[in-house]
Amino acid sequence: MTDVANENDLILCLVDINKFNTINDFYGLEYGDSVIIKFGRFLHDLLDTKCELYRVHGDQFAVKAHKSEKEELISTLRSCIDYFTNNAFIVNGKRLTFSITVSASSEPSKMLISSCDLARRYAKKYGYDFIEYSSSLGI
Secondary structure, three states, X not given: OHHHHHOOOEEEEEEEEOOHHHHHHHHOHHHHHXXXXXXXXXXXXXXXXXXXXXXXXXXXXXXXXXXXXXXXHXXXXXXHHXXXXXXXXXXXXXXXXXXEEEEEEOOXXXXXXXXXXXXXXXXXXXXXXXXXXXXXXXX
């Protein structure tokens, strides 16, 4: 994902499974890995082909797209938030319920990753399921 430093006109979103460590602790690491794989496939199938999906680490994924795709991407990810709020996710026959947090930023390339991560941390701290970075957040 280092290519964002060389491009302008991008939007970056981070998608994070909330309290994923609870899944690992209760079901084990192997099952947790299965959840990550299935969740990644779910995101991949949900997203437009104009978006690029990355697994950043652990239970965190990044979605990169051009700003021209911003409204559609945010709408899709908000639908994803709603899906996980209202539906169980079945992995290896087990029904899981969890929520996700999504942060977004369309700051200039040098600030894109850090601003999106700051927004993610802010959202998790204050209990937001979606937040877009803005200097008015004061972070």
